[in-house]
Amino acid sequence: MxxxxxxxxxxxxxxxxxxxxxxxxxxxxxxxxxxxxxxxxxxxxxxxxxxxxxxxxxxxxxxxxxxxxxxxxxxxxxxxxxxxxxxxxxxxxxxxxxxxxxxxxxxxxxxxxxxxxxxxxxxxxxxxxxxxxxxxxxxxxxxxxxxxxxxxxxxxxxxxxxxxxxxxxxxxxxxxxxxxxxxxxxxxxxxxxxxxxxxxSFEQFIINYCNEKLQQIFIELTLKEEQEEYIREGIEWTHIDYFNNAIICDLIENNTNGILAMLDEECLRPGTVTDETFLEKLNQVCATHQHFESRMSKSSRFLNDTSLPHSCFRIQHYAGKVLYQVEGFVDKNNDLLYRDLSQAMWKAGHTLIKSLFPEGNPAKINLKRPPTAGSQFKASVATLMKNLQTKNPxxxxxxxxxxxxxxxxxxxxxxxxxxxxxxxxxxxxxxxxxxxxRQAYEPCLERYKMLCKQTWPHWKGPARAGVEVLFNELEIPVEEYSFGRSKIFIRNPRTLFKLEDLRKQRLEDLATLIQKIYRGWKCRTHFLLMRKSQIVVAAWYRRYAQQKRYQQIKSSALVIQSYIRGWKARKILRELKHQKRCEEAATTIAAYWRGTQARRELSRLKEEARNKHAIAVIWAYWLGSKARRELKRLKEEARRKHAVAVIWAYWLGLKVLPHPFFLPTVNSTKPSTYSILNYDSLPLALSLQGSEAASKGDFLFSSDHLIEMATKLYRTTLSQTKQKLNIEISDEYVHNRLNVPSHF
Missing domain, CATH: 3.40.850.10 (Kinesin motor domain)
Structure with a gap:
């Protein structure tokens, strides 16, 4: 924005x-x-x-x-x-x-x-x-x-x-x-x-002289500017009476009998020169001037003026009377540097200082007296005034x-x-x-257009025509204003203040009107907003009611659909249950029939097993009896031969029991090979050489400490026979039982 x-x-x-x-x-x-x-x-x-x-x-x-x-x-x-x-x-x-x-x-x-x-x-x-x-x-x-x-x-x-x-x-x-x-x-x-x-003293005198010249040029340039603007705008120029301070400037700067000219003359003349002689000269030359006052002048009107000392003179400037002390005028006007001081400064090594004192150069000795301070200042002021007159002030x-x-x-x-x-x-x-x-037509019309119905709120024509209509409507006397080419000129400030008062009152009326229109607009806006809001609320309520009714219908439809789906599902469920019961009944009957057949077969197999078991038991009993008799014989033989191990075993392929068995020391019987199955719980076989080995077959041992047992057998055999046993570890071996090979 x-x-x-x-x-x-x-x-x-x-x-x-x-x-x-x-x-x-x-x-x-x-x-x-x-x-x-x-x-x-x-x-x-x-x-x-x-x-x-x-x-x-x-x-x-x-x-x-x-x-x-x-x-x-x-x-x-x-x-x-x-x-x-x-x-x-x-x-x-x-x-x-x-x-x-x-x-x-x-x-x-x-x-x-x-x-x-x-x-x-x-x-x-x-x-x-x-x-x-x-x-x-x-x-x-x-x-x-x-x-x-x-x-x-x-x-x-x-x-x-x-x-x-x-x-x-x-x-x-x-x-x-x-x-x-x-x-x-x-x-x-x-x-x-x-x-x-x-x-x-002298300083204030030349300052006041400069102020007089500035005031003079100010009045001249102001009047000139006024006149030029009147001519530029086509307004008739009327003569203006004012105090012209040119007479005061002439009293000071006149080349013949001006105060500065007489001061220079007094400074340059031969003989005794003092401030008093300068004042006497002023009293002689300027006594009749209406702006010069001195108690020692020829005019007797200031003889009894105690406010004017004998060593002073007074000038009536445009701003008022100023009393000057004549003491020091001559010395300050000379304002000369001693020649030896100028020469000393010229001899300085610094270029800038040397350039500031050219009069000290011995090669350029000028016997002409340098200008006084008053004449220098007068020339400077004249140059300044000439410069200012060429510019717009x-x-x-x-x-x-x-x-x-x-x-x-x-x-x-x-x-x-x-x-x-x-x-x-x-x-x-x-x-x-x-x-x-004075004011340009555009801003003037813009400022006061609300005072006339024809120009308010917008004027379509030229601005000057609008101002003319405005002033005619307000009935302002014709002699109080003039129309220039681009500006309106108002003669008396009272006319301007009248316009300002009317404008202020009109602005208050317009403010009241604006407030009234604003309040009406605000009420209408509020009403339209309420009406729009009511329409929106009603629309939303109808929408809400329809949505609620739709949700109810939708919910009812879902209930009906669920009931229908439930009825269909229950019908199918009943059919499935009936079918399942039929299948279960058929399965039960089939299972019962198969069970009956299995029990019949089991009874038959049990009968056969009982018959076979009786034979096996008898055979096992016979073998056991035989084994016990053999065991008894071996124990007796072991006791006789001081056996070193105890063995519990079944003969003819029965499992070797983990009981200690002491191997007898037999010189004629020499073990030739240990065969160890690669299973933790299977036996260890000992193959023997000799006739006894051929008649008895290989020994089988079973132990939870198979390696330790094999180590013990190896060491015992080595110590008894001084021969090393050959140990084979394999997954199977051939066992000679009573010269009958058996595979394990």
Whole structure:
């Protein structure tokens, strides 16, 4: 979303009067009261037409931020509230867009804020011009020149903590794009009195002379600007009566009988020259001048004026009377360096110092007397005035609110004195001698169009025609305004204030109308919203009811479907159960029949088995008896032969029991082979050699410790017969039983 641009006109939210031209009634008291009222509300800037009055606040104010620079950039001078940035922007745009040389004159007494005002002007110009590297370098040099100048030419005084002891003229050159190219700084007379406080003397005299010249050119250029604008707009020019201070300037700078000319003459003449002889000469030449006053003059009107000492003279400047102490005029006007000092400085090794004192060069000794300080300053002022007359002037009048250099203090007597010697009231009178207020047709129509039904809310035709219709509708007297080519001119501030009062009342009526329309719109919007909401709620309720009914139908359908599926399933289940019972019955019958057949077969087999078992038992009993008889015989033989092992066994292939059996020591019988089956529970066979072996066959042994038993037999045989047994491990072997081979 684009940011909304808020415009504040000079006439909006005014604290006092933003432009002194609109002050009513106009006098010294109302002028000071208006400045004080604005000063108390931190409004330190006030206009007199295109002139800016700046009151030193002696503190920092948040009105110089980059946002403020953007607010005043490319704006009409009267479009926003008074500010030094408005004048800076007007001068810069006239220079850049119209190719008109501009000058900004900043005047005021010591401590009024002239140096700070010049810094603000330069900082604004630096902020709005180009941004290239070279341009930034030039801007930085211009901005950094202020600290250098202040270091050489400023000092702390009783009246000002940063008092400038010289006047400076800064000439900044711009290219066609409005970018600064460089600058030249010229300085004027250095003031000793800024350091040491004393009575008005030569320094103050030449300063007041400069102020008189600036006031003269100010009035001339202001009237010239007014006349040019009237001619440009096609308004009839009327003669304006004003005080012309040219007579005061002539009293000071006249080449024949001016004060500076007589001072130079007195300094150059032979003989005894003192300040008293200079005053006597003034009394002779200037006694009849209406702006010169001296107690020792030929005129007897000041003989009894005790406020005028004998060693002083008084000049009635445009800002008031100023008393000058004549002491020191001659010496300060000479302002000469001793020749030996100039020669010593010229002999310095530093090039810069040497260039500053060319008169010390012995090869270029000039016997001509150097110009005096007064003549130098007069020539500098003449050059300055000539330079200013070729440029479009802009003015900043600085005012010092108090002598304490403290914030929030406004001394009316001090401000009144400055208003007088700056000629601000005279400036206002000159400005409002013709038309007090002027404004372009477009902003004028935009501001006051709500006062006429034909122009509100939109005017379709030219802006001038709209303003004419507006003023005719309001019945404003014709002599109170004039139509220019691009502006409307209003003669009396009361007419403008009447328009503002009507506008304020109309804005209140429009605000009431807007509130009424807004409340109606709000109620209608609320009603439409409620109606729309009711429709939405009803639609949603109907939807909910239909959804609920659908869910009920769906649930009922599911119940019905489940019942039908259950009925079908039960029918099928009954059929399956009947089929299963039939199959089970058939299986049971078949099983019973097979069982009967099996039992019959079993009875038959049992009968056969009983018959066979009787035979086997008898045969086994016979074999057992035979084996026992043989065992008994062997035991007897073993006891006789001191057997070393005990064996329990069955003869003729019966299982060898795990009982100890002691092998007898038989010399004629030599075991030849051990055969060990590769099974844990099968027997060990011992093959014998000899006739006895042939008659008895192989021995079979069974033991849970087969390896240990074989080892024991091996060691016993080795110890008895001194022969090694051959041990074979196999899965089967051939057993000789009574010369009958049997396979195991």
């Amino acid at each position: 684009a940011k909304m641009e808020v415009k504040t006109s000079l006439l909006d939210n005014m604290i006092g009067v933003g432009d002194m031209v609109l002050l009513e009634p106009l006098n010294e008291e109302t002028f000071i009261n208006n400045l004080k009222k604005r000063f108390d509300h931190n409004e330190i800037y006030t206009y007199i037409g295109s002139v800016v009055i700046s009151v030193n606040p002696y503190r920092s104010l948040p009105i110089y931020s980059p946002e403020k620079v953007e607010d005043y950039r490319n704006r009409n001078f009267y479009e926003l509230s008074p500010h030094i940035f408005a004048l800076s922007d007007e001068a810069y745009r006239s220079l850049r867009d119209q190719d008109k040389d501009q000058c900004i004159l900043i005047t005021g007494e010591s401590g009024a804020g002239k140096t700070e005002a010049s810094k603000l002007v330069m900082s604004y110009v630096a902020a709005v011009c180009g941004k290239g590297a070279e341009v930034n370098q030039v801007k930085e040099q211009l901005l950094q020149s202020n600290p250098v100048l202040e270091a050489f030419g400023n000092a702390k005084t009783v009246r000002n903590d940063n008092s400038s002891r010289f006047g400076k003229y800064m000439d900044i050159e711009f290219d066609f794009k409005g970018d600064p190219l460089g600058g030249v700084i010229s300085n004027y007379y250095v003031l000793d009195y800024s350091v040491s406080m004393h009575d008005n 802009n003015y900043i009048r600085c005012i010092k609110p108090n002598d304490k250099k403290a914030a929030h203090i406004f001394t009316e007597a001090l401000v009144c004195h400055q208003i007088r010697y700056l000629g601000l009231l005279e400036n206002v009178r000159v400005r409002r001698a013709g038309y007090a207020f």
